[in-house]
Every structure is written in C-alpha cells, then in structure tokens.
Amino acid sequence: MPKNPPESVQLHLRQRLNAHAAERWPQLTRVHVRFRAGFAYVDGEWEGGERLPLCRLRFTGVLHTWGFALYQAGDDGYRDGILPSGLPAGSAEEALDCAGDLYLRPHAPRGSGPTRVAAGLVLLVGPPASGKTSFVRALIARGQIDEDAVVSSDEIRAEFLGTSPADADPDAADARIFEERDRRIVARLAAGRTAVAESTNVTPKARARLIAIATRFDAPVTMLRFTPDLGALLEQHAERDRADITVADIRASAAVMARHAGAGQLHAEGAHAVHDVPGRRQGTTPAEAAAHFSFA
The missing domain is CATH 3.10.110 (Ubiquitin Conjugating Enzyme)
Incomplete structure (x- = not known):
C-alpha cells in the first residue's frame, strides 16, 4: 500500500x-x-x-x-x-x-465586490495567447488603469524592431527589450505608481528579475494568473494569427506554467497576492474579467 x-x-x-x-x-x-x-x-x-x-x-x-x-x-x-x-x-x-x-x-457570494489590487507591481503570468493583452485592453477601456501603466514586452519589441524582427540578433534584441522594460517599470514604481508587467512571466527566473525591482521600492507584488486549458489556449492562438509564435511554443510555455507557476510557488517567490483571471473556460469575456478587479 x-x-x-x-x-x-x-x-x-x-x-x-x-x-x-x-x-x-x-x-x-x-x-x-x-x-x-x-x-x-x-x-x-x-x-x-x-x-x-x-x-x-x-x-x-x-x-x-x-x-x-x-x-x-x-x-x-x-x-x-x-x-x-x-x-x-x-x-x-x-x-x-x-x-x-x-x-x-x-x-459564490453575491455582492462581494471586485478583488482589490494594491498599488505596486502587477505581474501578468500566463502563456502566449492566454488572454493577457485582451485583459489589459479591457482594463484601459473601462478606465481602471491608465494606458501608461502597462509595460508590454511585445509593444517594446515592436517599437524597437518594427515589422522586421527576424533581421535582428535575437539575444541582443531580447536584452535591449528587457532592459527598456525594466527602465519603464522602475520609473513607474519610483514615482509611486502602479506598473503592470505584460509579458509571459511563466518562469521563476523571469519573475525574480521583476520582483527584485519591486523590492528596491518596497512595492507590493500582485500576480494575476491566466490559466486557460490547453484546448482553449491553442484556439486563442489560432485566432491571433501570430507567425512568430508556434503551436510548439504555446505547448512548451503552458507546460512550464503548469510546473512553475502554481499559486503556492508564486507566494513563496514573494508575491503579496495571487489571483486567477477568469477567461473563456469560465465563459467570461475580457471586459467581464476586468470587472472582477479594482486597482488602487
């Protein structure tokens, strides 16, 4: 036995x-x-x-x-x-x-109200195509956060590399992109403002780099997890028509998320709060998911 x-x-x-x-x-x-x-x-x-x-x-x-x-x-x-x-x-x-x-x-109790997210660093944690961008766009559209609060690695990549990312050295490009991301997050936290880090953040190493920045400014870290099932993830990936990310990339990122981004582990790494963002699996639209939260 x-x-x-x-x-x-x-x-x-x-x-x-x-x-x-x-x-x-x-x-x-x-x-x-x-x-x-x-x-x-x-x-x-x-x-x-x-x-x-x-x-x-x-x-x-x-x-x-x-x-x-x-x-x-x-x-x-x-x-x-x-x-x-x-x-x-x-x-x-x-x-x-x-x-x-x-x-x-x-x-679920009625009238319990939205989950309050403290001012500080907000890490979105989820594989590509898990709904992070749609969620932050809904937050902005609803006036819950200002557009400048979102620091997106994809947007920085587009700013730096334009429409020809394949022409750049990938390692050098990534280093430059993440340095700029960190700089923008530092600027927000130093001013006492919330910064929303919109990148996959599925690995402990990626999160540790951002948590270290928050620690410098004594800023609380809230992690919002995006956990669609694999079928929904692949469906959302197909809808995005992103040639730079493959199905294999999606599967690999989802597997890393499953192994290394459980709520308990995120708390152990230094998250002050961890919340799951509802999505297609729960029959929830991005706007409805945004309504589950309020931001200080």
Whole structure:
C-alpha cells in the first residue's frame, strides 16, 4: 500500500490550500485534507459545517506537483482528471480551483465586490495567447488603469524592431527589450505608481528579475494568473494569427506554467497576492474579467 507523504508535507498542503481558499473561495470557511494510502482527499466546508468533497490529490514526491482526480458526485468516488494546463498533475491550488469551478462557483457570494489590487507591481503570468493583452485592453477601456501603466514586452519589441524582427540578433534584441522594460517599470514604481508587467512571466527566473525591482521600492507584488486549458489556449492562438509564435511554443510555455507557476510557488517567490483571471473556460469575456478587479 502506498505510504502517505511526511507530516511536514501534509501540514504544508493544508496550509497552502486553506490560504488559497481564503483568497479565491471565500464562501468556504475551511478546507479539510485527510490522507489515506498516499492520497490526499480534499473537502470544502460551508458556513454551518456542511462539507463538500472536491478532489483527490496524489503525492508525486515533488512538493508543488500533485496528481489530480475530481470528485464524482454521481458515483460518490473520484476519477482521474486533467487540469486546465492540459496535464494530469499540477499545483494543489490548480486542483482546488479546477474542482471549485465546478462545485463552488454556483455558490459564490453575491455582492462581494471586485478583488482589490494594491498599488505596486502587477505581474501578468500566463502563456502566449492566454488572454493577457485582451485583459489589459479591457482594463484601459473601462478606465481602471491608465494606458501608461502597462509595460508590454511585445509593444517594446515592436517599437524597437518594427515589422522586421527576424533581421535582428535575437539575444541582443531580447536584452535591449528587457532592459527598456525594466527602465519603464522602475520609473513607474519610483514615482509611486502602479506598473503592470505584460509579458509571459511563466518562469521563476523571469519573475525574480521583476520582483527584485519591486523590492528596491518596497512595492507590493500582485500576480494575476491566466490559466486557460490547453484546448482553449491553442484556439486563442489560432485566432491571433501570430507567425512568430508556434503551436510548439504555446505547448512548451503552458507546460512550464503548469510546473512553475502554481499559486503556492508564486507566494513563496514573494508575491503579496495571487489571483486567477477568469477567461473563456469560465465563459467570461475580457471586459467581464476586468470587472472582477479594482486597482488602487
């Protein structure tokens, strides 16, 4: 019989899931996790004490990666599932959100208002074609942020390289683009203004560079995650008609996101707050997603 993970891992999982639920699923008063035969069974508790089975996690031996099985109410059992990343395993927070989208969203509290984003550095975290640009355009159109707050690597690339990026040395071009991005972010934070870093930011290395800048100015870091399932991601990529990004690029970036951009890991890296941005998977338009947030 498979063994349960060490007590320290069990405690860490409970703490992570409860911290994430407090932020993402406030209708729950607590998340219960019980371990048996190498599996972690996750239940949500409503106010009043009623408990709802959500999912089952399988310890893979890696702290931030858990196999996922969704609770099946009809069978009163669990069935192995696929996370929005297109993978059968990912962070515990992704698993909770996947189950929550099915079982908890209909019970979301009414009138709870938009999620408040603190003034500081806002990192958009998501693969290409995950909806980041459409989201920030909606924020600007709604007057929630000013256009100058958005520091886009793609826009800087277009400014520097014009319509012939293939003619430039890619390493030198990237270095120049990211130096300029950092300069613009520094200028915003130094003036006490919010800067929205619009790039993929799916790797810890990319995020660490930006977090270090925020730390210099004692600016809080909010990370907004974009997590469409792989099918929706590829569909959105096809709609964009971007010749410079391939399907293989999309798949690779989504895989990196699944491994290295779970909510727990982002908090561990220094994020003050982590929020998931709803999208096509939830039947949400960019304007509706923008309405979920307000900016200081």
